Amino acid sequence: MSRVKNVISTAIALTLLSACAKTVLTSDNHDFKPPGNKQWLAGDHHIHGKFSAKWDTSTQPPTAILFGDAHYFTALNAQMAKQHGLQWMVTTDHGGPKHSRVNLEQAYPELVASRKAVPGILQFYGMEFDTPNARHSTLIIPHTDEEAQQLYTIESQFNRREAFPNEFERDTESFMLKALNAMQAMSPRPVLSVNHPARQADELGQFKKVTPEKMRLWQDTAPDVITGMTGIPGHQAATINPDGSNDPEGTRAEYYGYPTHGGTDQMTAIVGGVWDSFLGEGRRWSITAVSDSHAHYTEGRTDFWPGEYAKTYVYAQQDYDSVLDGLRGGKVFVTTGDLITELYVSLSQSEKTASIGETLVAADKPATVTIAFLDPDTLNYHDDNPSVGRVDLIYGEVHGNKEFAANNVNPTTEVIKRFYPSDWSRQGNYQVMTFELPASESAGYIRVRGTNRAKELEPQPDVKGENPWTDLWFYSNPVYIDKAK
Numbered sequence: 001m002s003r004v005k006n007v008i009s010t011a012i013a014l015t016l017l018s019a020c021a022k023t024v025l026t027s028d029n030h031d032f033k034p035p036g037n038k039q040w041l042a043g044d045h046h047i048h049g050k051f052s053a054k055w056d057t058s059t060q061p062p063t064a065i066l067f068g069d070a071h072y073f074t075a076l077n078a079q080m081a082k083q084h085g086l087q088w089m090v091t092t093d094h095g096g097p098k099h100s101r102v103n104l105e106q107a108y109p110e111l112v113a114s115r116k117a118v119p120g121i122l123q124f125y126g127m128e129f130d131t132p133n134a135r136h137s138t139l140i141i142p143h144t145d146e147e148a149q150q151l152y153t154i155e156s157q158f159n160r161r162e163a164f165p166n167e168f169e170r171d172t173e174s175f176m177l178k179a180l181n182a183m184q185a186m187s188p189r190p191v192l193s194v195n196h197p198a199r200q201a202d203e204l205g206q207f208k209k210v211t212p213e214k215m216r217l218w219q220d221t222a223p224d225v226i227t228g229m230t231g232i233p234g235h236q237a238a239t240i241n242p243d244g245s246n247d248p249e250g251t252r253a254e255y256y257g258y259p260t261h262g263g264t265d266q267m268t269a270i271v272g273g274v275w276d277s278f279l280g281e282g283r284r285w286s287i288t289a290v291s292d293s294h295a296h297y298t299e300g301r302t303d304f305w306p307g308e309y310a311k312t313y314v315y316a317q318q319d320y321d322s323v324l325d326g327l328r329g330g331k332v333f334v335t336t337g338d339l340i341t342e343l344y345v346s347l348s349q350s351e352k353t354a355s356i357g358e359t360l361v362a363a364d365k366p367a368t369v370t371i372a373f374l375d376p377d378t379l380n381y382h383d384d385n386p387s388v389g390r391v392d393l394i395y396g397e398v399h400g401n402k403e404f405a406a407n408n409v410n411p412t413t414e415v416i417k418r419f420y421p422s423d424w425s426r427q428g429n430y431q432v433m434t435f436e437l438p439a440s441e442s443a444g445y446i447r448v449r450g451t452n453r454a455k456e457l458e459p460q461p462d463v464k465g466e467n468p469w470t471d472l473w474f475y476s477n478p479v480y481i482d483k484a485k
């Protein structure tokens with residue numbers, strides 16, 4: 001492992017040379033113009049309601065006890081999501097014995113009514129899929145006239161907890177691959193994103209139940225279904241008492257083994273770790289942020305309202321197909337505490353430009369990175385007005401090194417530039433900075449993160465009782481670089 005971690009490619013070494021890479025300060029004589037006819041739409045793909053049931057197993061079949069694990073009607077979740085600035089959401093009740101009938105006969109009609117009661121927010125149908133041979137994933141169903149039947153088919157045939165009392169019969173790798181093959185063959189295809197992947201880890205880099213190896217196999221099996229994982233998991237209010245004070249024994253995000261870093265799952269937070277390992281293999285792998293809302297912390301639970309703390313922004317038009325395409329294509333950035341509300345990352349060379357989720361086919365010459373963000377001059381839902389203290393530009397190679405992949409690392413990945421307020425300039429409503437990326441012989445990617453903690457160079461493990469509102473981060477998904485042939 002030590003040898004793997006010490007291998008830094010020639011291209012990255014050159015990138016880190018100050019003589020070869022320079023910051024280009026922007027001018028204030030013109031305003032930054034967001035590209036295209038789309039906009040950043042905030043959403044949350046992991047929201048529970050009253051149909052996340054507990055079960056009375058004294059009856060045959062077991063009887064669903066509604067409001068058992070989550071408290072709210074669908075329309076209340078939608079109204080609170082809209083109130084907290086979301087434009088889209090997904091209902092994701094988890095399953096159980098014959099829960100597919102509960103979804104079809106009760107949850108879906110309530111969702112249809114909620115769409116009418118709370119217009120102005122897109123309400124996708126989905127569930128927290130009880131993943132065979134793993135834990136949980138968000139399943140998002142495309143919005144069609146057949147959406148209810150499509151979810152019923154998937155849940156009844158493949159959801160792990162649907163089977164009772166012999167759940168173990170579905171809890172195998174082969175059954176998961178069977179489920180993924182079925183989803184990949186569907187038209188339209190659903191989206192499946194892995195939830196809180198490292199929640200059960202006891203140590204850094206030591207994973208249980210949900211492993212990088214499994215996630216690779218899933219994406220290889222269903223590349224148009226498996227899109228990525230939750231980078232910023234829910235339950236971020238687990239350190240807050242009902243009266244708003246901090247609970248010194250509370251564990252952020254309920255990661256009871258190995259903690260989150262700045263509220264972020266270790267698979268995402270560690271530069272050169274699992275996420276970068278996937279990207280280094282050439283995978284298109286996207287991260288998201290969620291509330292995992294079951295009930296609000298003021299009611300003694302561990303959650304924020306959807307959109308109150310974490311948001312997943314998708315670059316899309318305000319319609320179901322566009323949002324789902326944006327999620328599937330990684331046109332996404334995530335943030336907490338409303339630290340920013342817009343983020344543009346582009347890579348340009350000659351007349352060609354690629355943005356978040358897109359690919360630049362680059363020649364062997366330097367390219368220009370442009371980063372622009374909107375830091376709103378408004379209060380967030382903690383009545384704070386946080387400011388961005390630093391932005392990090394991260395670069396990694398697509399290397400094809402099997403040893404790196406086996407160890408779930410990408411040692412070619414580095415923070416190649418740290419921008420502070422003196423490094424960016426205001427253009428209209430946006431803070432803008434540019435950077436000259438040196439030529440490289442390798443394919444690669446860039447991604448961006450930022451924080452209100454300027455002096456915290458890497459997100460640190462979260463301690464018990466930490467106030468989540470003081471530790472805010474945002475992450476972009478990658479811009480990919482292929483080499484011209």
